[in-house]
């Protein structure tokens with residue numbers, strides 16, 4: 001038995017406990033959460049003036065794009081996504097994607113993230129997560145906007161999923177992600193979801209991220225429609241919104257996909273999301289940076305939707321820090337609604353932990369500190385200038401500690417970060433990813 005003592009323990013499902021401890025048994029499960037005085041004896045680890053909380057859950061990322069940090073600045077969304085797709089195809093081979101994913105996992109761990117919900121075209125994040133000992137779901141992406149791509153895309157998906165399944169562990173599982181309504185024909189969308197259901201795999205999809213996406217579906221116009229027509233692909237007016245389409249196709253009811261973004265949800269979308277129990281990955285920083293806007297998070301929560309927080313890729317966010325996404329979520333919702341009580345720090349921290357775990361179907365194992373759950377833990381030091389605060393510890397974590405490195409991280413009881421250092425880090429890795437960023441810069445210069 002290992003017993004972590006800290007000034008504060010934040011169970012999330014109960015108020016913070018001062019001078020407290022969390023005990024972890026040999027099976028990597030939580031055996032005790034409570035006062036230091038009542039803690040069991042065992043190997044004592046004193047974290048000192050720190051807050052110990054459940055490991056943070058990143059409900060949406062693209063680990064394989066970690067080398068694209070800073071590569072696509074100040075672009076409109078359509079140019080952003082087209083440049084990303086071309087550069088990925090021309091510059092990033094599997095070895096580079098894998099290294100990028102490894103660096104992304106290390107960055108996330110250093111920020112206290114223990115669970116990563118990754119959507120990936122290459123599948124390389126699966127290996128990166130397994131190697132690191134982190135927890136996650138790797139949703140294999142599938143693309144194919146033309147009807148005649150249906151069979152080839154499905155064959156590719158089945159093959160990729162089989163490859164990833166061979167790597168799966170009790171901590172890292174496989175999912176399926178039809179990318180988005182403007183990159184996946186609706187017949188392929190239905191096939192991919194039916195396949196996922198047959199195989200017992202979770203589904204995630206980018207939904208209602210941009211105005212252009214709504215325009216594509218509702219009016220059959222705009223840059224995504226123009227782009228497909230230029231490739232000889234027919235585009236017809238199809239539905240009021242991506243959520244309405246998922247409802248019409250039966251996908252919302254059966255596959256209950258994780259809906260990534262939801263920036264342009266209207267009241268009817270929010271109603272359907274809650275009605276069908278589709279979880280949402282809310283990505284406030286990415287949505288703001290790309291100029292998409294702010295998702296109606298308050299309305300989703302009021303309707304009873306399950307919501308987790310995602311960073312999205314560092315190509316649109318530049319950092320992977322879920323405590324900081326919690327901070328952004330509060331700031332953006334208060335700015336959007338003009339209400340100081342739109343969202344508070346306690347609720348935001350819950351979204352960053354238990355909300356994400358629920359969104360990914362992992363809440364029976366992680367997301368809060370409770371006896372019997374897996375010991376996915378993150379600790380943040382409070383004995384630094386930003387930690388000296390007169391308010392409660394949750395407000396301190398969300399409003400001021402956000403952005404700092406975790407001092408301790410465990411996944412299923414195994415220490416992956418200790419004393420602020422990612423253990424077993426490959427010292428050559430940052431240099432290799434930096435070489436990839438150089439290659440991207442060279443590629444971009446050649447496009448001019």
Ligand SMILES: [Zn+2]
Pocket residue numbers: 060061062119206260312313
């Ligand atoms: Zn994304």
